[in-house]
Amino acid sequence: MGKLVFFAIAVAVLSALIGERIVNFRRRLLASREVVQNHLPNCVPVKHLENGSEDITILGNGLAFISSGLKYPGLQSADLPGKIFCLDMQDPRMKPVELRMPRNFDVEWFNPHGISVYVDPSDDTIYLFVVNHPHHNSQIELFTFVEEDFSLVHLKTFAHELLGSVNDIFATGVDTFYATNDHYYTNEIMNGYLEYFLALPWTNVVYYSPQEVKVVSEGYYLANGINSSPDKRHIYVSDFFDQNVHVLERKEDNTLVSVKAVALGSLCDNIEVDPETGDLWLGCHPNGWRLFMSDPKFPAGSEVIRVQNILSDKPVVTQEFADNGEVLIGSTVAAPYGGKLLIGTAYHKTFCCDLK
């Protein structure tokens, strides 16, 4: 009898705990949020970029680099290898060019995720860093971009046990960068939803240099996009699950010291920074539950959040674009250039809109 009662109580406690986790998980994912349309003028889909454009970065001359075709656990994707595109924002035809990959590179398994560009101030060489997940691994590819024939030259692959689940990177030199890890566990079971379901703030930011690789910031539920202030003194990290962007100060030895977190009210992904104003532009998921459910009847929407004066006492957070999934599903990045905004997605279309 005693054993039976104990068993019944154990089952009740366990169900209550699991129930609490589910409620918590749905709340974290903003599962009941309905998105109200807030479109920008003249949004048009960009040709050839209909199978995702997870990350975008635009150079000062208007050249945009775009990673396309991400395959990520739990997300929909096209059954094609990933690609890198280039788009000249100053060209009114808005025609992306697929970059030619080098012969010595495994294109079949190319699975590009976050990207970052570093322009060498001594000779203007354009270095393109790409997070890649070939064979379900996590590594970073370094290319140089050859503008004459729109091709990439592969220089090297960075791999390290601390780069076990990289989502995004921010390059600080020709062989140094910050990287976010979006999982703590890299094995199959925990690398599904279980880790997120338990809400463990165990993901981190790593600094990589040839001399040293180290964890420089930790305590994120899902460290996602990373970028820096125009003067490179502050690093910004978006945590998808806590719906904040974290502001960190860079120290001499490249460690990071937490300054503050700014609430965004959305599950934000990549961060682009306007080089002139210092404003942050974030591609966000207004309803993460729908993003992972991929139910065509309830498509995930899109949302672009802008943060002005982030380093001041009163940052201004505004919604610049929102769609309920009718036209744009799963926005991951928003990059402004010359009065236009390029909005990329995990596996759907890419929009180019006019800014108001």
Ligand SMILES: *[C@@H]1O[C@H](CO)[C@@H](O)[C@H](O)[C@H]1NC(C)=O
């Ligand atoms: C997108 O993916 C589908 C297959 O899933 C393919 O048929 C289509 O050609 C792709 N589009 C582009 C522009 O690559």
